[in-house]
Amino acid sequence: MxxxxxxxxxxxxxxxxxxxxxxxxxxxxxxxxxxxxxxxxxxxxxxxxxxxxxxxxxxxxxxxxxxxxxxxxxxxxxxxxxxxxxxxxxxxxxxxxxxxxxxxxxxxxxxxxxxxxxxxxxxxxxxxxxxxxxxxxxxxxxxxxxxxxxxxxxxxxxxxxxxxxxxxxxxxxxxxxxxxxxxxxxxxxxxxxxxxxxxxxxxxxxxxxxxxxxCDLVETTAHAGARPSHQIWQGKVFSRSGSGKYPDFKQNTGYGTGAGLCGWNCRHSFFPFFEDLSESAYPRNKIQEYNSHTVTYNDQNVSYYDATQMQRAYERRIRATKRELAGYDEGVKSTDSDELRNVLKEKFNDSSVKLKRQESELKDFLQQTRLDRQREREQVISFGRSPAQSARHAAEQRYQQWVKNIGAKDSAPNSLAKYYKEKYNNSPAYKLLKGYSNAVDNGDISPLVGLKQYTDTAHRVESDILGLTTSTGVEIHSYATHFIDRVIGQVSTPHPGKRCGVSIEDAKDALIHPLKLGDVHNMENGDIRQTLFGKNATVTISIRDERLIQTNPR
Incomplete structure (x- = not known):
């Protein structure tokens, strides 16, 4: 066995x-x-x-x-x-x-x-x-x-x-x-x-x-995460001759076929069993535990087998990206064209960032499911130290350039590894960085605002507005980062085609002392929203989620 x-x-x-x-x-x-x-x-x-x-x-x-x-x-x-x-x-x-x-x-x-x-x-x-x-x-x-x-x-x-x-x-x-x-x-x-x-x-x-x-009788081994077609016979006793009270070995396990016991990628085996002498190595409750074993991922129960297949998919993607990096690395070394070398270096850098993201996704998956990491399955073995170091350096450079470009260099996580840690812990800091980045990319705020001002504004909203009850009886408990974008605005003074920001005081006034109430709208996603019109600003809230959605100057 x-x-x-x-x-x-x-x-x-x-x-x-x-x-x-x-x-x-x-x-x-x-x-x-x-x-x-x-x-x-x-x-x-x-x-x-x-x-x-x-x-x-x-x-x-x-x-x-x-x-x-x-x-x-x-x-x-x-x-x-x-x-x-x-x-x-x-x-x-x-x-x-x-x-x-x-x-x-x-x-x-x-x-x-x-x-x-x-x-x-x-x-x-x-x-x-x-x-x-x-x-x-x-x-x-x-x-x-x-x-x-x-x-x-x-x-x-x-x-x-x-x-x-x-x-x-x-x-x-x-x-x-x-x-x-x-x-x-x-x-x-x-x-x-x-x-x-x-x-x-x-x-x-x-x-x-x-x-x-x-010896006519054999018992099959068992393990958690067996494929469903193998769960039905793992950990059971069978008769090789097919006679007596025990089920037929080959007929029930598919032994000798590619899809059965000891077939393609099968990790089951079998060992001798003597009636009245041997005791089953796998009590029924243990088999039940193996077959019903689940893990939690993103708040969902996933069977252990499905989780291992998800892990294999993550590993395959990582190996594929490492192959890309090896290919681009060889191209950079081998070409005599400076133009082609620069283009391949850029592709190497792109794949480096992708690899770091994939590795972080796998790490988050394993932390949530508590599956063991199998590093040997992520390796393209001769993807040596030099290309690996180059990939890490390229990914880090890309991250540092990105936070610099969006005006977040002094406030964002100071390394790519810390950024991914914040991301997969879904921390408040990551949510604000993501919201800030999207706002800059969409032109809703200027990169000159900086992540620190964006974060400070969010903290003021948290301290001054969250917990407040509107005139309509909705107690506000959260906010969309888009609300922060609108508070800051695109410009600080009126400018054609650009939207000014809204002071937190004016937003509070609209919530507590509205001059007018907008119609209640049922959204396609099931949300219920309403706009409250104040003296100097309007504020749209989610009644269902008790959440600030956006604000505009009046």
Whole structure:
């Protein structure tokens, strides 16, 4: 038996090795793209494209050959370790039943299964990797053809066309092509192949020992977050022969099929069970706890399985952005064109900001759900220290420039990390910064106002208006940041086409001593609003939310 925890981590070393191949190929494509030179005649371009694609194909075949040779010792070591690990628990049960199983190295049947599993998985990994040569060659041809068409159409200049081609190549990464036509990222395919190969080989060794020991009954392992189709049989006892009072093993678990026990990405296993001797390792209440386990995210209950799938999606997005960064980094290093280098640097900076946002989103998700972070699943392994440091520096520079541009440099969180901390805690400070930023972007206030004045104005509204009861009997408890925008205004003195601000005193007067009450409006979103007309200002409030919406001078 292999535990779910063992199977979870088993592929990591080999995935790391193939991730290096993934980035090597991505960088190779980008390097060839930026070295193409200007687009001259269509004939010359096509000849160069075909020549380069042929060279790329040969290079990838050579890289795959080197990689598969390097991975063979790791595959063998992993399978041997898994074989030893899987029999530890099984042997303890056989020995408790008074049986004496042969050590694995002395069992010809187990040795044959192990060797067959190693060879099958090594061959599968090689076949998967070799398909990358074809898919990568086609990806290169498609990228260059796209650039050619964009330049010839006159819609894009050469630098923009190559930038677009680099983006497509970097985002695509390295894919494998299955006989069915389905494609997967190389790291995803390798992880699935290794996990499935280890699981199935260990299961077959366990079967051979069960045959030798005359053991008909087996119990499946169980874990939280199992896919729904596996929850129905995890942690239960089955009969391998299908006879007696216990349900049929293969029929009920799908053992031997891709979708069943020990199939694609399955982390379940099984172990010997002897009636009247063994006790179930998984009491019914434990299975119920596993199957009904939920987490909370954004105030919603989410099943543990769905939460793990959400985590995988966050991780995939992070890996994809790191591939983009590696591609842009290679383009910056390889091009001889200063213009193209500057364009690719800008794209590198854009992706750096995106990466920091994605990492912060994942961190917030994990904090809310209390799931464990699995950093190895976020890595594009050879995304080395230098590109990573460059990405962090670029993202931080972008943030500092942004707060400077909106007039918030002295008042906003002083680093990007602190900004994201405020954001995902949804702090009052973040809400005001977001409101201020939107107001500046929309032209509702001048950036010369500064975040400090904006925040000070909000605090005055909180102290002077919140808690106040209007003449209509509504007690005000909150405000929209748009209300702060309107209090400050676009200009301080009348100016054609610009709106003046409203003093807090005039806004209070309109709420307490209105000269006129506007009609009550039922909004499409269910809100109920009314405008109160004072001597010098009007104020619109949400009756349902007891909230200040906006104000205007009269």
């Amino acid at each position: 292999l535990t779910p925890e063992y199977l979870e981590s088993a592929p990591e070393g080999i995935v790391e090795l193939y991730s290096k191949l993934d980035e090597t190929i991505t960088r190779d494509i980008v390097r060839r793209l930026v070295k193409t030179g200007g687009v001259s005649s269509t004939a010359d371009w096509q000849i160069r494209r075909l020549q380069e694609s042929g060279l790329l194909y040969e290079d990838i075949i050579r890289q795959v050959s080197q990689m598969t040779d390097a991975s063979e010792p790791q595959v063998r070591a992993l399978f041997q370790d898994a074989g030893i690990e899987s029999l530890k628990y099984d042997f303890s049960i056989y020995e408790a039943a008074g049986l004496t199983p042969l050590p694995r190295l002395q069992s010809p049947a187990a040795a044959m299964v192990l060797q067959a599993g190693i060879q099958k998985t090594q061959g599968y990994l090689k076949n998967l990797s070799l398909t990358t040569a074809t898919t990568t060659q086609q990806a290169y041809i498609n990228a260059v053809t796209l650039a050619e068409m964009q330049v010839e159409s006159g819609a894009f200049d050469y630098v923009t066309a190559i930038r677009n081609a680099v983006r497509v190549a970097a985002q695509s990464g390295t894919t494998v092509l299955y006989p069915t036509g389905h494609t997967d990222k190389l790291d995803v395919a390798v992880r699935r192949a290794v996990l499935t190969g280890v699981s199935q080989t260990s299961a077959q060794i366990s079967e051979r020992y069960a045959d030798d020991m005359g």
